[in-house]
Amino acid sequence: MRFEHRDVETDGCIVDRVWRTCSDSASTMTSAARTSCQLILTRTRGELLASVRGPETTATTAPIPPDAEFLGIRFALGAVVQPHPAASIVDGYATLPVTDSGRIIIGGEDWEAPTYENAEHFVRRLRDAGLLVPSDLWKEGHPGGDRSRRTRQRRYRVITGLSEAAVTQIDRANAAATMLRDGLDWRTVVATLGYFDQAHLAHALRRYVGHTAGGLRAGEVAAMSFLYKTSSQPGS
Template identity: 45%
Template sequence: MGLEIESRPSELPYIERVWRSRSDGVGRMTSVAAPHWELVFWEHRGEVRAAVLGPEPVACPAPVPEDATFFGISFALGTSMPHLPIGPLVGAVAEIPDVTRRSVRLKGSAWHPPDYDNAEAFVRRMVREGIVDRDPLVPAVLDGAAPGVSERTLQRRFLAATGLTRGAVRQIHRAREAAVLLQEGVPVQEVVHRVGYYDQPHLARSLTRYIGRTATRLSAPDGAEPLSLLYKPSTPETA
């Protein structure tokens, strides 16, 4: 019992990760900080719903409907929906109305809802129809490329595409990587050194803010209040 989560990466540059989950006997989780926005579908007691979830700047508790199934597409950094500005969505949810098992309306058009296996085809159509766009500067800089623009322009484009500053994205990535290492049993001092924290108190503050757990609690999973999807960031920029 608990929150069973399965996820996979994607070769499509617009997608960070595809995931699905099922809740069983759990009413609340800790939603860890995440710089990505998501398109999420869920079914509970025969009712199908969908929403756009904005980036999560800090960890926070979140209710989980019992005996529900979820499916989500986490979009890559730099990917956005021009008709739905990302700024107001940071830490927020925009529910999509009138969703059924066979239909979801996006920007005025009816679509068949995606699933875990055809998420890429769904997003390719979103790109073709101009619902999703991508600023190539954001992933390029995160991968270590020289920006080729002023720092002011870079920050402006980061905010427009992600809703977050470059520094905030780096801090979230670093905390997530540290949390995964601790879950894998890596000693705290080694995590401090490997991920680039100043010292153990610096790590502790970061974990509390972005993961909602101490290092000790990460080493002993909490079935009563599980974590949301947590994995190592795909970009190397964590320092």
């Protein structure tokens, strides 16, 4: 599978990446842990399936049907598709109904399915309709005091479905995978990202990425690289 993707500079607090790919034959793919939700559209032999996938706390193996086309819109950390908050679909997904004419039902309204070319326009329309809510994390402060910190942590989990520590660990593992894929050795990755040692790094890669450092450096999973988060996000 070959992926095409682009980062989205506008509406940065709502969506940060749009991607697409297609499959030739039935197979499986390792899906790395991620901290934000995605809208996934799958077309197989003329049938359209749509879902909002939640954050994933570990790497998983996903089945890939043959002759399928995929479109993904990855939302910014904390952005919410109504009525499916991230906390309700952690390690899961919500299926979106599709009409006989191929329109997606979101929030009780039917919408023309987006394409790779007009995904940003689709996102803006959902936002204007109040069905795609920007992340509030960009507005979050860092108040002092134990009670304020606990309150902030609870709010963070409500918005993202994850703890700040989990977001940091997942983002760090994805960054490590990207660095290894780009040819850096494990010592550089450990020193740069603050892992204790090679064993600590290896454990994080197994849990969150599902691949070894050697496999990543050898380019065996280059098709997954578009999923890795490399930009700064709240909590990273």
